Amino acid sequence: MAATLSDVAARAGVSIKTVSNVVNGTGRVGAETRDRVERVIEELGYRPNVSARNLRHGRSGVIALAVPEIGNPYFAELAELVVKAAEGYGWTVLIDQTDADPDRERLVLQGIRSHLIDGLLFVPGRLSADDFAARTDTTPMVLLGERLTRVADRVAIDSYAAARAATEHLIDLGRTRIAAVGATPSGDAVSRGRYEGYHDALVAAGHRPSARLVVPQRRWRHESGVEAVGRLLALSRPPDALFCSNDLLALGALRALHDHGVRVPDDVAVVGIDDIAESRFSRPSLTSVAPDKRHIAETAVGLLADRLKGSFSSAPREFIAGFHLEVRESTEG
Template sequence: MPPGLKDVAARAGVSIKTVSNVVNGYVHVSPETRARVQQAIDDLGYVPNVAARQLRSGRSGVIALAVPELQTPYFAELAGLIVQAAERRSWTVLIDQTDGHEDRERNLVAGLRRHAIDGLIFSPLALAGEELTSTGDTPMVLLGERVWHGPADHVAIDNTAAAADATTHLAALGRRRIAAIGAQSPASAVTAHQRLAGYRAALEGAGLPEDPALIAEVNSFHRADGAAAMARLLDGPAGAPDAVFCFNDVLALGAIRTLLDRGLSVPGDIAVIGFDDIEDGRFSTPTLSTIAPDTAGIARLAVDLLAERLGETRPDAEPAGPPRELKVDYRLVPRESTLGRSTGERDCAPGGPRR
């Protein structure tokens, strides 16, 4: 017979209830006891009976993750991290791509695909406010910048402060004509609005004038948009900038391609910084300076919040009360695209650069 909870409890010298708490990820177990139980689990080769646990709890062990698009490296990396965090709770993750379309987001929230899931982690682009309230009894955790003080727990970073730090980094290097790539007009483009606000605040803080001709709008945050926006800046009446803050790394990689095609050096002629710290930027030529959100922290926190709403982290207690707004740290990571090849990478403190 395979080992059971009773065998693990006997080997670890604890109660069956304590072993159950460790297996289910409850937080109210001392680190020493948790380590002893985990050692017993490893020694015996104990494997939880997930099917039996699901029958007892009335849950499927399946959650859903909905993001705007998976071809964007940031969302692809985030999805992988959420899957890893969910696996530690023996959860399966169904992944949906909404493309930011209002109808797809509305159908998702209304429950057309929700009958078999225990909870939803959702990064909306089109919906906001009351449109996100029709999830019934299914817990939801919101990601991104579209919704603040909404109907569910929300995890995000301070985009405005992070964008200001990126722009301030360029100004501190002596750059005086700092452009921005990534502005968007629609009211729903909250990420773009927040990062533009941070860019503007940093220019003011550095005593630099804002030149509207140096702010390039884009339709989306893709490489081609960054390349085209950089070309418009170079060919515009205001003349070439000496630095560019791109609202994500993919835009920045597109912008760098245009600069290199025009025979310009990065950062010699124009310094470039992005946002998101995607893996491509760590291996590009030059390596890309960026803002690095704590993406792993976002994934862990989103899964933990969902587990708390399901009562899985607080045994014998009601799920937590009103929705919470939680922010995670970010880091400014200067690399070759702003510092030059000889200086390499510097990893600044969480929440912004060292002062």
């Protein structure tokens, strides 16, 4: 049985509160008493009960990070940075996986582990602004990802700008039949943003967007990239460049292009978004829009810290993190 304050107190011949004071460095305790208590703590291997503490002052020291899937390297890398940033505040991070399932996401919003977590970092997938409006849980929340309306603090790169930059890069290479893999105008906010960036870049450059070159995918993973390439190469006039909505799609596409005997970047150039580690080592290495992940993680955790320090009522704030294009073999020949 784990030792409690009163076990220690009894053994040291002092009151419970004195032990508590020693543990927390509060109140006034004589040097001699302190020594004695500390010895007993050591002896009994006493550790404070976090639940009781939380109950007392309503804080748990735990924040949650809810992502669609932790198996996706982008989210895994982000999680790693969030954990590091949270450490600086003495917080532990609880990772929740929503599978981009609306029901599970709604549960997260409603505070499934309410009172266990002090704050929530949420990467929403398929939720609508209405869902957020219906939120009753009051746990401070910071959104990572796209705008839904000004519903909470938010940190993200500008998906539209990122997609546009990626597409413009392809245009600058002289490509004219540029396909979009993944994003769709009728999808969630991220999907829409990336589609529109792609679309507007084409229009601004005087290209005529073609619906045939848009291959939406529900799940943005390797397999979907492979599948999209299969469809695009079957067209009578196949594309000469691919703008993929994330790196996994792009990496799957690279693999599939090779299998079809298409040369990259000679015949088809490819760009992705996320700049995951894997993209630096693929063959060919992948040109990708690199969001400043560290900045995103640190800002998000910092915003949460602010909210917890009291500014509950202030208006939602937005931070747009920077990005840059990492040009690699898949576009530069």
